[in-house]
Amino acid sequence: MKPMNGAGIISDRDILIAVTINILGVYTLSLPRILAEETTAADGWVGILLGGGVACILAWVVAKLTLLYPNKSFFSIASDLVTKPIAVILTFLFTLQYIAITSFQVREVSALAHQYLFDQTPLEVISLSFLLVVVYGVCGSRAGIFRLNALFLPFVLVGLLVVVVVPLVFIKTENLLPVFQTDFKGYVQSTYSSLNTFAGFGIILFYIALVKNPKNTPKMAVKGVIFNTILYTILYIVCIGTFGNSTTANIFFPTFDLSRTVEIPGGFFERFDAFLFLAWTIILFVHSLMAFDIAVMTLMMVFKKVKKIMLVITLTPLIFFISMIPKDYVELTHIARYISLIKLTSLLLVVVLLWSAYKIKGGKQSE
Secondary structure, three states, rough: OOOOOOOOOHHHHHHHHHHHHHHHOOOOHHHHHHHHHHHOOOOOOHHHHHHHHHHHHHHHHHHHHHOOOOOOOOOHHHHHHHHHHHHHHHHHHHHHHHHHHHHHHHHHHHHHHHHOOOOOHHHHHHHHHHHHHHHHHOOOOHHHHHHHHHHHHHHHHHHHHHHHHHHHHOOOHHOOOOOOOOOOHHHHHHHHHHHHHHHHHHHHHHHHHHHHHHHHHHHHHHHHHHHHHHHHHHHHHHHHHHHOHHHHHHHHHHHHHOOOOEEEEEEEEOOHHHHHHHHHHHHHHHHHHHHHHHHHHHHHHOOOOHHHHHHHOOOHHHHHHOOOOOOOOHHHHHHHHHHHHHHHHHHHHHHHHHHHHHHHHOOOOOO
16 A cells, blocks of 8 residues: 555644544534433533543544554555455545535535624525635645644634633523433433534544654544533533523524623623634634545545546535525534434444454554
8 A cells, every 4th residue: 555645744733633623513503502402401511521532432443543554545444454345435435424514514604604694695605605715725735724723723712712701600500400300311312412523533534644643643633522522511511501401402503692792891792793703614614624625535535546626626516506405404403413423323334344354354454
């Protein structure tokens, strides 16, 4: 197997940042609502911690698997372990998955913008504008995507810090009580929902091949999951403490609504949500950028002679068309659940399959 084209262009720190931002997708806005529907009071934090713990283990396993074949692409690893025809099928499955993820992100950011800022602008215009910016980013170098991650991370962290700190004065203790009143089924559902949210660490299956010195990459991937686990727990508690369980369960984007109108001594600080919207647009942009890039990357693994720009041009109309399929936000939410299920299930199945093949072969690597 030959080293993957572009190997050694990023550091393990870039993987930490990429995993962190990729998990911080639109689910950061909607996870409190999902958990509030499945649990009582503030019991959803249990599901977040359990889901985060499982995600840490899975992230470590995925990173360790790819580390057995340093600087080798996913397609090369799969071809060596389970034969080339099966590797082609698995690679195409991931291509379809990341096309769907990109389409979902494009529609989600347009729905968010339409609901809160551009209510007079057609969804199609917002979606197309956002997608074209993503296309511009994908057409650039892959190393540039990781530089954007590092550049945008401070803005994202400031936005998230504001979301957590500003509403603290509005938290009501009675909204967090009683504790541990959720039944076993509720805890299982909340853990599953949280784990779906953390499935963004799956990008390391493709990007770890680009790391110059991947020895510490598993630790970095786990740190990225741990950071998001802590952040999600805090955001969830703040949402429940501020709005209460019932209200949170009926708000599409509880996290975003925390900052829509902030009351401060002497008056109101209005349209603060515009600043927060900028932070979330950055998150969704980078998330879409990496998903689109992986879709292109996986196709280039199979069709080695096809130019990147041709694949981008071909996929762009398809992504836009798919993003326009949901008729309303309710339908979009249902589709999001299916995408999350497919993303997590496919990742688990592929990792189990490749690990099993590796063990059956006696832990030997092909040169």
